[in-house]
Amino acid sequence: MAVATRPGIVFDLQAAGAGGVAGGGSSGGARVGRLAAAGGGVSFDTPSFVAQTSRGAVPHLSGDNLRDHTDVRVVYVALEDFVEKSHPNVPVYNYPSTLRNFISHPPNSLLVLAPRRSPPVTTATPNTDASIAILTSVGFRALKVEDYFNAVSNLRPDIAISPPDIPHQEPGKIRRPKMVFRTELWLGELINRNTSNTPIFAPVLPLDIEQQSYYLNYLKEHISSLSGLALYDARLAVDLPHDLEGLPRLSLDEALTPHKVLQQVSWGVDVLNLSFLTQMTDAGISLIFQFPGEVGGKKEALGADLWNKEYGASLEPLAVGCKCYSCRKHHRAYVQHLLTAKEMTAWVLLQIHNAKIVSDFFTTIRESIARGTFEEDCKIFAEAYAKEFPEKTGHGPRCRLPSLNPRNAPLIRNRLRGYQFKSEGGAVKKNVKAFNKLGGDKKEALEEPETPPDIDTEELVQGGLAEISSG
Numbered sequence: 077m078a079v080a081t082r083p084g085i086v087f088d089l090q091a092a093g094a095g096g097v098a099g100g101g102s103s104g105g106a107r108v109g110r111l112a113a114a115g116g117g118v119s120f121d122t123p124s125f126v127a128q129t130s131r132g133a134v135p136h137l138s139g140d141n142l143r144d145h146t147d148v149r150v151v152y153v154a155l156e157d158f159v160e161k162s163h164p165n166v167p168v169y170n171y172p173s174t175l176r177n178f179i180s181h182p183p184n185s186l187l188v189l190a191p192r193r194s195p196p197v198t199t200a201t202p203n204t205d206a207s208i209a210i211l212t213s214v215g216f217r218a219l220k221v222e223d224y225f226n227a228v229s230n231l232r233p234d235i236a237i238s239p240p241d242i243p244h245q246e247p248g249k250i251r252r253p254k255m256v257f258r259t260e261l262w263l264g265e266l267i268n269r270n271t272s273n274t275p276i277f278a279p280v281l282p283l284d285i286e287q288q289s290y291y292l293n294y295l296k297e298h299i300s301s302l303s304g305l306a307l308y309d310a311r312l313a314v315d316l317p318h319d320l321e322g323l324p325r326l327s328l329d330e331a332l333t334p335h336k337v338l339q340q341v342s343w344g345v346d347v348l349n350l351s352f353l354t355q356m357t358d359a360g361i362s363l364i365f366q367f368p369g370e371v372g373g374k375k376e377a378l379g380a381d382l383w384n385k386e387y388g389a390s391l392e393p394l395a396v397g398c399k400c401y402s403c404r405k406h407h408r409a410y411v412q413h414l415l416t417a418k419e420m421t422a423w424v425l426l427q428i429h430n431a432k433i434v435s436d437f438f439t440t441i442r443e444s445i446a447r448g449t450f451e452e453d454c455k456i457f458a459e460a461y462a463k464e465f466p467e468k469t470g471h472g473p474r475c476r477l478p479s480l481n482p483r484n485a486p487l488i489r490n491r492l493r494g495y496q497f498k499s500e501g502g503a504v505k506k507n508v509k510a511f512n513k514l515g516g517d518k519k520e521a522l523e524e525p526e527t528p529p530d531i532d533t534e535e536l537v538q539g540g541l542a543e544i545s546s547g
């Protein structure tokens with residue numbers, strides 16, 4: 077159907093399902109297409125997904141594992157992951173080669189660069205006309221938009237998302253127009269300064285379409301300079317102007333379950349940023365769903381918690397019928413043994429498997445849309461599977477901490493780091509000290525209560541609390 081060639085990106089919109097592009101009226105509706113880097117190299121079918129990275133790596137996977145054992149074709153990299161020093165000393169700004177070389181990323185997947193993680197951690201300070209507030213590994217900082225533009229020019233990612241101005245609180249009457257103004261201003265600057273011809277995805281703000289109609293007109297006028305849209309509210313895919321239909325739509329609106337993925341696909345999203353992939357792997361849960369599934373008596377679970385003792389002697393693969401490396405070579409009991417031993421390979425095997433289940437999920441979604449049965453298949457899936465993932469029960473892939481208190485030994489605590497972390501400005505430290513002074517603190521440790529005030533890791537991860545107090 078519509079083939080749109082933009083700087084660096086070719087997007088071929090091939091077919092649309094119910095209420096789709098061919099139907100007229102609305103720009104929503106599930107659709108299939110093919111997205112390719114213009115120079116050849118990487119290409120993949122949509123709808124598809126983006127794997128998130130932590131400091132440039134898909135968690136638990138080395139570059140060769142990612143290349144050889146997964147079908148991940150797009151990864152999302154946040155610049156804030158690399159800005160831990162004051163400006164002249166930030167290596168990523170001065171790096172003489174590309175982002176791909178900087179993070180040693182394999183050549184078979186596209187790199188999307190954005191200023192912030194997705195979803196971003198709430199910051200203590202607001203954005204300004206010239207900077208956005210970010211969270212680095214050493215606390216909250218301001219990232220000058222100019223520094224981001226320079227980073228895009230120097231690092232030449234496969235796709236750069238123009239910085240959006242999104243406040244951490246629900247914006248009021250005055251703040252909303254300012255969001256639109258700044259986002260348009262920054263996009264204009266990025267387009268003007270894009271000497272490296274990096275494909276640019278324009279952000280679409282989480283506001284009503286009417287509230288950003290001037291900005292959307294601006295996008296229409298500059299469509300030849302754009303390669304795609306980054307939606308911060310996936311529902312907007314339904315109401316986007318027709319002129320923007322040919323642009324691929326990347327959703328940065330978190331889809332928390334496979335059901336939410338289907339919903340976003342039905343709105344017309346092409347590429348989804350999935351965080352549940354790594355969250356489930358961290359929790360020791362192997363994904364076991366298929367699309368559309370079979371309607372039986374009882375609803376099937378979306379995942380199997382491999383910490384569960386019932387899998388202690390199970391020689392089954394992580395999911396029945398799965399053809400991934402982990403399922404071909406190992407079984408559930410082995411992965412449980414590795415989990416219990418806190419052996420990192422457990423999470424490597426789980427991540428390879430979970431990525432395969434998600435890839436297969438999207439493959440069957442595309443087939444379903446192309447067949448024209450997507451709507452019915454979604455109903456079957458809703459009937460066949462539980463609404464939520466199973467509760468997390470196990471420990472994550474974190475380190476052991478020796479306790480100074482003999483009564484508590486061996487004390488094993490999970491430390492929260494990097495992508496596992498959701499924090500907010502002004503919150504107190506959440507991880508216990510790894511080391512104490514031998515003098516005063518030892519006495520304090522000996523007086524620790526019988527049951528140490530344990531940290532509810534899962535609640536922290538979900539609820540969003542902080543450790544990193546800004547320096």
Ligand SMILES: [Zn+2]
Nearest residue numbers: 398400403429
């Ligand atoms: Zn598998």
